[in-house]
Amino acid sequence: MYNLLIKNARVIDGSGQPAEGLLDVAVQGDEIVNIDKNISSGAETIIDGSGKILTPGFVDIQNHSDAYWQLFDNPQLGSLITQGFTTILVGNCGASLAPLLSKDSLLPLQKWHNLEGINVNWQSFSEYIETLSRSPLACNVASLVGYATLRRGLVGDEIRRLEKNELEALKKILEESLDAGAFGLSSGLSYAHEIIISELELFELAKVLAKQKALFSIHLRSEGEEVVEALEEALDIARNTDVNLKISHLKVRGRQNWEKAPEVFNALDTAYHKGARVHFDAYPYETMWLPLYSYLPKWAMEGGRTLMLKNFSDAAQRNKLMAYLNTTGVKFSEMMVASTANKLNFVGKTLGQIAKNMEVSSEEAVLQLIQNGGSEVLVFEQNLDPTQVEEFVNHPLGFVATDGEGVGKNAASTLVHPRCFGTAPKFIKQSIASKKITLEEAIRKLTSGPAEKIGLKKRGQLKIGNFADMVLFNPQTITDKSTYQNPYQFSEGIEYVFVNGKPVVAKGAITGLLPGYTLRK
Ligand SMILES: [Zn+2]
Structure with a gap:
């Protein structure tokens, strides 16, 4: 007797390999325990997967639910789970919620959230992870360390190069945070307090990351006029330190710069084929939110x-x-x-x-x-070229991510980017319609691709022994609904979403369960 049995679904396992026939998938506790044709044992819950596609849960490698304070204010993260995300990587673009070296450490978050009235009861990354693991969440959460968070903890509001001893201190705190479970470091090099960071300083921290096989997530210094130079700077770091590099929300911004896209792809492909460990994420929208x-x-x-x-x-x-x-x-x-x-x-x-x-x-x-x-x-x-947006999300080195936050359906007094609600369904629907990449490849970009890049264990693929993070959707009806004027609309066609074996979405509706784990590297 299993806890859960999904029958007769077309299983796309996340690896990118072609799906084979119809399968049954059995879950015990938080684990996938059997995948086979016609499993005959019973289960407490049996779901008919006929006509549906079963995939691993989606992994959002570029997420800001921490910076917007949603992890604590809105642990349901409705806009994310309803599009199939079961694991999010936060702490992106230079800002994380830990480690907090001084009262200035949280200042980088101001871009995303009003800090008035915010209370934190942690300082180190390890204390933060402890707090997070005690707060119930709908999906699994992994976190990077934000470069600006680290740096402003040391130099406050000053914008300057670091002294040698400060750089050493930074490296030490980064190491401690990695030991405590951080999956890597992120930077937002175009932001006021990170523009000053020298390539040399980036190299020094990249070496720490490379040694620990941790991720370096870089939001480039420029996504417009100097995008090629900015990309080359990041690639240089990957080439010279062998760090595991991911470029955040890659794009070419501004009509006058669109002609630079071929150079961007060329630089990426060349670096990758010469051994640099580079990937990027992109969202399937032509409009930026900044x-x-x-x-x-x-x-x-x-x-x-x-x-x-x-x-x-x-x-x-x-x-x-x-x-x-x-x-x-x-x-x-x-x-x-x-x-x-x-x-x-x-x-x-x-x-x-x-x-x-x-x-x-x-x-x-x-x-x-x-x-x-x-x-x-x-x-x-709206400043991105529609054709290029498609090229970025479909590129073999690209993952698909929201660069957004988890919010609920209750319209607030502010607008959020529709990508917070619709990224994955929009991308899947588009892939099915355009046939430019296979559905298996599209699912890989949302699952095993980002999971392996982050270094998640037992997630990102549907196989026996892995955590039961799964999405069951109808390929005929899957669609995003969120718009710029009216963003607070959940996607449709995603019928079930399981996080660690528990349904967070069932029959298309949020269940209210909060089975997510806090993940440590
Ligand atoms: Zn960014």
Whole structure:
């Protein structure tokens, strides 16, 4: 007598190999214990998988549910589990919730979450993991260490190179965090406090990671004009240290830069074929979701928030900023405001509409919004080439990930990117329709691909002895529903999602169970 038996499903095991016929899959506790044709033993729960596809649970290698504080505020992570994600890797883009070396360590999170009223009862990575493992969660969570979190814990709001002893301290804390279960390090090199990080410093930390076979997740310094140079910098690190490198949310941003995509693919392929351990993740959307301040020139961000605001109030500097914004080629007027600091009520409006109400230019509205809303103003900008977006997600070195957060269905006063709700179903639906890659390959990009890259044990493939993280979906009806104006809509066609043998989604609805584990490397 098994706990769970799924019968007559087409099993795509996550390896990328062609599915063979219809199979039954049996689960005991949190483990897959049998996969065979016509298993005759009974089970407490039997699910008819006819006409459905059974796959391993999806692994979101690029997730920010920690930075948005959802792990604690919203452990259900509804928008993620309803699209089939059963494991998420958080701590991305330079920001993690540990280790906290000083009160400044959490500052990198400001981009994503208002820190007022937040309470933490941990300092080290090990204490954080302990806390996390005591808090119930719908899916499994693994975490990286954020570079900015580490660095700002040491140097606070200062933006400068590290002294030798500081670099040594950083390496030591990284090592301790890896020992405590962190899966690697992430950096957000385009952000104000990480622009200053030298290639040499990156090398030093990459060596620590390589020694421990841990992941280095890099959000490139540039995804636009200097994307090729930025990618080469990251590839250099992989080539020279043999670190396990993953480029975060890879893309070529801005119409004027789209012609650089072939160079990007070429650099990746060449590095990979010469032995660099490089992969990347991408999301299947043409619109980016990012802080408005990130459109400012590098020189305006280099001094951090204080200096940035000083630049705004100095007439000459402000003119220089306006001149820059006028020549970027970015269509600011078409951008939509997704969220702002609480006092501003611009959500869902375009910058063009906001500017018209203020009776100023869209560029002037950009400066005023940043001035009043700071790093909390997030916008949507449609600036990616649809053909390239498809090429990135379909590329053999690419994984598909949300770069988003787990949220519930209750519409908040802010908009989230639809990728938080629809990434996996949108990608699967697209793969089935376009036939550009096989469905088996599409599933690999969501399962064993990212699981192996992260170094997850017994997850990412449907096989006997592995954890019973599984998704049962209908290939005819699977679809995303979330839109930019109305993002809070769950995907459809995903009928069952099991995390460690327990259903978090059953008959298409959230069950409320919280069976996720906190994973340690
Ligand atoms: Zn990022």
